[in-house]
Amino acid sequence: MKRNQILTILSIILLFLFLWYANNNLSAYYIRILNNTAIFLMLAASYNLINGVTGQFSLEPNGFTAIGAYTAAILTLTPAQKEAMFIISPMVPWLQNLHMSFFPALIVAGIVTAIVGFLLGFPVFRVRGDYLAIVTLGFGLTIRVVSNNTISITNGPLGLKGIENYTNLWWTWGFAVVTLIIIMRLINSEFGRAMKAVRDDEDAAIAMGINTFKIKMIAFVTSAFFEGVAGGLLAHLITTISPTLFTFFLTFNLLIIIVIGGLGSMTGTAIATILVVWGSEILRFVEQPMHIFNFTIPGIPGMRMVIFSILLIVIMIFAREGIMGQKEFSWDSLFKLFKTKKVANK
Amino acid sequence: MNTVLKCNKMTMKFGGLTAVNEFSVEIPEKEIFGLIGPNGAGKTTVFNMITGNLQPTSGMIYFYDKPIVGLKPYQVVSLGMARTFQNIRLFTNLSVLENVLTGFHHKLKYNLLDTILRLPRFSKNEKIMTEMAMDLLESVNLQDKANHKASELPYGDRRKVEIARALATGPKMLLLDEPAAGMNPQETMSLMYFIEEIRDKFDLTILLIEHDMKFVMSLCKTIAVLDHGVKIAEGKPEEVQKNPDVIRAYLGDINA
Ligand SMILES: Nc1ncnc2c1ncn2[C@@H]1O[C@H](COP(=O)(O)OP(=O)(O)OP(=O)(O)O)[C@@H](O)[C@H]1O
Ligand SMILES: [Mg+2]
Numbered sequence: 001m002k003r004n005q006i007l008t009i010l011s012i013i014l015l016f017l018f019l020w021y022a023n024n025n026l027s028a029y030y031i032r033i034l035n036n037t038a039i040f041l042m043l044a045a046s047y048n049l050i051n052g053v054t055g056q057f058s059l060e061p062n063g064f065t066a067i068g069a070y071t072a073a074i075l076t077l078t079p080a081q082k083e084a085m086f087i088i089s090p091m092v093p094w095l096q097n098l099h100m101s102f103f104p105a106l107i108v109a110g111i112v113t114a115i116v117g118f119l120l121g122f123p124v125f126r127v128r129g130d131y132l133a134i135v136t137l138g139f140g141l142t143i144r145v146v147s148n149n150t151i152s153i154t155n156g157p158l159g160l161k162g163i164e165n166y167t168n169l170w171w172t173w174g175f176a177v178v179t180l181i182i183i184m185r186l187i188n189s190e191f192g193r194a195m196k197a198v199r200d201d202e203d204a205a206i207a208m209g210i211n212t213f214k215i216k217m218i219a220f221v222t223s224a225f226f227e228g229v230a231g232g233l234l235a236h237l238i239t240t241i242s243p244t245l246f247t248f249f250l251t252f253n254l255l256i257i258i259v260i261g262g263l264g265s266m267t268g269t270a271i272a273t274i275l276v277v278w279g280s281e282i283l284r285f286v287e288q289p290m291h292i293f294n295f296t297i298p299g300i301p302g303m304r305m306v307i308f309s310i311l312l313i314v315i316m317i318f319a320r321e322g323i324m325g326q327k328e329f330s331w332d333s334l335f336k337l338f339k340t341k342k343v344a345n346k
Numbered sequence: 347m348n349t350v351l352k353c354n355k356m357t358m359k360f361g362g363l364t365a366v367n368e369f370s371v372e373i374p375e376k377e378i379f380g381l382i383g384p385n386g387a388g389k390t391t392v393f394n395m396i397t398g399n400l401q402p403t404s405g406m407i408y409f410y411d412k413p414i415v416g417l418k419p420y421q422v423v424s425l426g427m428a429r430t431f432q433n434i435r436l437f438t439n440l441s442v443l444e445n446v447l448t449g450f451h452h453k454l455k456y457n458l459l460d461t462i463l464r465l466p467r468f469s470k471n472e473k474i475m476t477e478m479a480m481d482l483l484e485s486v487n488l489q490d491k492a493n494h495k496a497s498e499l500p501y502g503d504r505r506k507v508e509i510a511r512a513l514a515t516g517p518k519m520l521l522l523d524e525p526a527a528g529m530n531p532q533e534t535m536s537l538m539y540f541i542e543e544i545r546d547k548f549d550l551t552i553l554l555i556e557h558d559m560k561f562v563m564s565l566c567k568t569i570a571v572l573d574h575g576v577k578i579a580e581g582k583p584e585e586v587q588k589n590p591d592v593i594r595a596y597l598g599d600i601n602a
Contacts, residue, residue: 182462189461189468190447190454190475197437197448204435207397209423209452209515218458264439326439 004331012177019169031169033281035237038172041273042179042230043250044257045266046223049183051255052263052326053192054219055199057133060117061254063140064224066246067116068109068231070147070154073163073241074098075105081162088158089151102166106175106232113228114221121220125213128202132220140248147243159242160235167237175233179226184266184328186222195219196264249305256312261322268324280304348375349411350519350551351396356405358391358575365391367575368405373519373568378545378552380566380583382559384595388575389555390432393521396553397429398422409519424452428517430508432524432555438497442488442507445496446479449514482510485547486540502533506540513548520544522554526561534558538565563587571595 022034043061050058074082074095082091090096100108120139124131147154154160186192194215197205205212235241257276261268283304290297315322351373358366366388373379381389394400396407398419407415414422428449437445460468483489486506491499496507505525512520525541526534538561545552556562562569563583571579571586573595579586586592 185462185464186458189472190451190456191458191461193440193444193448194451196440196444200437200439201435203399204431204437205448206399206419207423207429207431207435208448208511209420210448211418211420211452 007331015173015177019173023169032237033277034169035167035172037274037277038169038176039230039233039237040254040257040277041176041270042226042233044254044261044269044273045180045183046226046230047254048258048261048263048266048269049186049195050219050223052258052265052269053187053199054195054216056216056220057130058136058220058223059133059140059248059251059255060120060136060220060224061227062246062248062250063136063143064113064117064227065231065234065250066140066143066147066243067113068228069235069241069246070160070231071112071228072105072109072232073160073235074153075100075108076102076164076166076236077160077162085158085161086152086155088156091155092152095153102164102171102236106229109232110225110229113231114225117221117224118217121217125216125220137248140246140251144243144246154243157243159240159245161240163235163239163241165236165239167233172233172237175229179229180266180270183222183226186218187266191215191218199264252305253308256308259312259315259322262324262326263322264326265322265324265328267327267329268322271323276308280308283307349373350375350409351553352406352408352411353392353396354406354408356392356395356407357403358388358395358400359403365575366395366402366572369572369575369577371570371577371580373551373553375551376545376549377568378541378554378566380562380569381553381555381572382557382562382569383572387572389572390523391575392572393429393523393553393555396422396521397427420452423515423517426516426518427521428512428515428519429521430505430512430523430525432527434501434504434508436496436504436507436511438495440496441493442483442496442499443476443479443492445507446482446511446514447475449511449516450475450478452515479510479514482513483507485513485544486510501528505529505537509540509544513544517548517550519551519553522552522556524555524557526556526558534561537561541565 019034022031043065047061050056075098078099079097082096120135124135148157194205194210197208197210198212198215202212253276257272258269260275261270261272286303286307287299287301289299349372353369353371355368355370356366357364357368369392381392383389391400395402398414398417398421402415406413409425409427412425414425437448455471456468459465480489480492483492486509488503488506488510491503496504499507509525526537529537541552542565544550554566566583568581569583569586570577571592578591578595579589
């Protein structure tokens, strides 16, 4: 018990030493990808909590990330910036004058998104059946139309510009680590067991005295909170957000990550996030024009999505469990692995 | 003697089909009560109504004199009623131990904050729950398989885990839906002793559905017979066995 805690703390220190090194030595391009990795890790872990652990098929990430991004951005933009930016129609006064520093803005972004999650989840989880996917999909589409039209809140199609570039490796990885710790602690508790029970057999879970409505709400609202915070981090990384930014592709990407990693496994999610985020950078070349001998193949934007879609289909057919299945990494299993290796070597 | 469960003209209609028709029964404390009947007679439906999985179309159910119609299943569980399923329903991806632990869920003594901050209340109660779950596993002789995945166990063991999980909820009454189904004669025998044992150890009142006649006849003090949703007989095993209506119901079932 003690040993494992020390090892976990050591690896987190090691991670931050690496980030410190990266921050001082790597180019802006790589730092950007490292930031993206952390944000995707937060999103994928949250997404896996509701989909993989609790087994409630949901398509919420793009909508919820949008809510978090807009909320945080509106809060950190100064009143003067907002006045200058809202040229079609002035911002509603109480929002216009609301201003916060970065950290509280992220927390409020998380809370606002959690409230949205609560309001969506409440009617959906009251009834049995797979309505969550359709409701969250609809919500993701609606949020785009709404942000386009609530001009005095979101500045409509013009979006928000000049958001301060607060997000750095410390913020993204700090939040990613905290998110993972909280989600893992939730999973390794009676709440987590109940979530998995709901996933495995909802009727039996009910018969065991589990309030399945409450358990689903806890999972969904927790996911929503961290997706909102991740949205806020994203907004302060790219500094410009608009309604077209948060498309279904984001959700699709995350779906691929959690399926590759293994539905229900946070270890798998971490591995798959790294594979997909870095893989899609490496695969950038497939969208560039290519010259093979005398032929020129024009670049096809979206080609990477096609590759990932094919990958998803292949996994669904040949490796349903993903990389980790539902297993998690643990120090004990690592030591056991070494021990059996040693025995085998003798 | 105290009446634990009282059903009064309990009826369940599925569209045009009356699965259970005005079923009434009274079960006294610490009794092992048998519910038998041909396939599709409505036995499982009776269970589902008692546990709150189905809302009866009409009729009343009292558990220790408290009306329980309209309560959610998890509320019925917290009143002290636990069940097993006809087709074993374990949480297949959880370990045997975790399956039993879910039974403690409704009296969980720590909250989300304790969980996230790993406050002393969390660790203390996890430890207590694990110990109690191990005790229950020991009473079904499965302590060695605590960390196996539930889906890895042989059939008979899965039945026992399901019963241990039901016991974890701290029931006063236990509903067993065909507990001996799929068991060989030896397993059935040991299950019989086991059921009597837990009845005495945990002070339970037991209502069980079973097709195995020998099993029901030797274990139950009173038997009710259901046919096409109607109770056609009730009484001591030897009386029920001789009842012409019951014989007809079963023979008719065979000829059909
Ligand atoms: N949820 C439901 N919706 C519609 N019909 C149902 C439902 N549940 C049960 N029935 C019907 O009610 C009747 C009684 O079913 P029930 O499962 O209670 O029988 P049973 O006595 O348990 O039978 P068995 O011995 O086969 O388990 C059957 O005709 C069944 O098809
Ligand atoms: Mg049945």
